[in-house]
Structures are given as C-alpha cells and as structure tokens.
Amino acid sequence: MKNNYAYGSLAAFLPLEPRLFPFDPAAIFGRQAPLEVEIGFGTGEYLVRMAAAAPEKNFLGFEQCARRVIKTLRKIHEARLTNVRVMRMDVVWALQYLLTARSLARVHCLFPCPWPKKHHARHRLFSTGFLRLVNNRLVDGAELYIVTDHAPYAAWIAENIPGSGFDLNTRIIPPTFDTKFERKWSAAGQSEFFEMALTQAAHQEFPQPGVYAMKTYFIDQADCLNVQLENVWGPLTIKFGEWLYDPRIRKAVVDAVVSEDDRAQHIWIVVIHTAKGWCVCPAGGTVVLPTEGAQKAIDLVAQAVRASAV
Numbered sequence: 001m002k003n004n005y006a007y008g009s010l011a012a013f014l015p016l017e018p019r020l021f022p023f024d025p026a027a028i029f030g031r032q033a034p035l036e037v038e039i040g041f042g043t044g045e046y047l048v049r050m051a052a053a054a055p056e057k058n059f060l061g062f063e064q065c066a067r068r069v070i071k072t073l074r075k076i077h078e079a080r081l082t083n084v085r086v087m088r089m090d091v092v093w094a095l096q097y098l099l100t101a102r103s104l105a106r107v108h109c110l111f112p113c114p115w116p117k118k119h120h121a122r123h124r125l126f127s128t129g130f131l132r133l134v135n136n137r138l139v140d141g142a143e144l145y146i147v148t149d150h151a152p153y154a155a156w157i158a159e160n161i162p163g164s165g166f167d168l169n170t171r172i173i174p175p176t177f178d179t180k181f182e183r184k185w186s187a188a189g190q191s192e193f194f195e196m197a198l199t200q201a202a203h204q205e206f207p208q209p210g211v212y213a214m215k216t217y218f219i220d221q222a223d224c225l226n227v228q229l230e231n232v233w234g235p236l237t238i239k240f241g242e243w244l245y246d247p248r249i250r251k252a253v254v255d256a257v258v259s260e261d262d263r264a265q266h267i268w269i270v271v272i273h274t275a276k277g278w279c280v281c282p283a284g285g286t287v288v289l290p291t292e293g294a295q296k297a298i299d300l301v302a303q304a305v306r307a308s309a310v
C-alpha cells in the first residue's frame, strides 16, 4: 500500500557540505534579505510561524535532532514557505564556522536545554563565550531573544552577560509560543516563563576559524594489513578507532574522533583501491565539518597508509 506519510519535500533542507562555507544567504535564498536564525527549533512551530509572518525576511534554523528536523520539513512544505532553510547541525559550530560577522538580523532560542544537574552545566549554551560569538554574528544593535522555563538557567544567563557586549532585559511572560516544549511545561502546570531580550550594546570581536577543503589523497603503494595510526593529544585531539581492512574489495575503514574547540565529531575515513591508487577520504555519507582537525585526521591516515608500504 502506498505510504502517503512518506511524501514530503527536502527543498528547505541544507545538508552540511563544504560548499556552504562561508554561508552566503543571497546564494542560498536567491535574494538579499535580513537573515534571522532560530537555535534548537524542535518541531518547528515557531520557525514556521515566523517565516510565514515575515515573507520579506529569510530564516535559518539549526537543530541537532534528526526526527525533529523531519517534522519541521513537513511543516515548511505544508505551509509552502520558500524563505526558510533548516540544518541538522550543532549551532555552536554553525555560528563559529559557517556564519560570518554582522550577518544576522536576529537570533531566537525558545526553551534551550537547561541542563539542570550541576555536573551537566558545562553543556549549557549561553556561556559568556557563546554570547560573544552570537554578538559578533549579529548586525549592530540587533537582538538575541531567549525564552526559558527554567529560573536557575535564566539567572545563569544573566550572570554571563558582563563581557558579552549585550544589555539584558528580562520579563516574566505567560505561555505565548505554543511549541512542543512550551505545551509540555504548561501541561505540567507552569504558567510563568522568562523572556530575555539581549540587545547588542557593543560589537565583540570573535575570530572566524579557517575552513579546510578536505583534501583527498591518492597513494601508489600501501600494505593495508600493516597500517599503524598514531593518536594526537592536546588542544586538538584525534583518537582513531579500530582499523578494518577487507582484502576482498581492497577497502579499509577507520573511525576518528576529532575534538577541537571543546567539541567533538566522528569521522569515518575510508581507504579504497582505485585506478588512481589508494584513495584516502571521508567515507561516503559521512558528514564532516571541514575543520583543521578533520583535515589533520585525513592527513594522518594518508601518512600511515603511505608508511605501511615501506
């Protein structure tokens, strides 16, 4: 039987690809317009409503949960919106690597994960460092708009304001946004939420890290049963998993956990025999943020493959 629910559109979905760096809104949306970002859009109610209410603006949403991205894509398609794009991506990396200084007209975040346990607090998003990053990516005088259900999180954000270049204005508001998480807290009896409007008072400097092209290697000679990979330790950490070589198809794979700037990505690297030699590159389907560390992991595999033949 035909599954009608399978039907949808990926038109608003931007897969993480090196060609997107640095983000060029005019090329992606096909027009110049103010660009607003939503952090952690969840199931997309607020993002879709904002985009429908302001067709003269462009909207870009970041969400880590794949299931929620799919639900949001359905809503965008049903609403026939052309001014919104979504990415499945950690917003810290998105702001750091993808988006450029003074490119955002407004940033929104409804009900950021509060990480209430003390030993989880390091996962909280709105540290002074992250606020400085958002500040840098906003156009002068623009606003970061946060709503939280969690009083200690609101207090923690307020503590992080000094040094961020923002002025803060907090209000208590009733349920207003009808998002999945607001409905959840309302159903649990919560009737007051913390609306935090952070207005940029002083632009902050924040360096734009380099983006690497993700070089593919071709190596003439290799002994793939004799590849020795060395881990890297320090501010940039690269930890290789087990090497697996299938001689039948002359192909090897290895997982590299690359940690830099306090965040980690898993990269599957493949080594495969081709007419041009042994090819070393990210495995097909792997999403790689093209950082210095990602390139270094590929370089190290290529070096080890080259050394294996000696």
Ligand SMILES: C[S@@+](CC[C@H](N)C(=O)[O-])C[C@H]1O[C@@H](n2cnc3c(N)ncnc32)[C@H](O)[C@@H]1O
Pocket (backbone or CB within 6 Å): 039, 040, 041, 042, 043, 062, 063, 064, 065, 068, 089, 090, 091, 092, 109, 110, 111, 112, 113, 179, 180, 181, 182
């Ligand atoms: C508590 S939910 C709120 C969702 C939605 N705003 C709402 O009101 O229903 C927080 C959302 O932020 C997403 N999220 C958390 N950290 C993120 C990050 N670093 N980058 C992108 N999304 C993130 C989570 O996957 C989750 O969907």
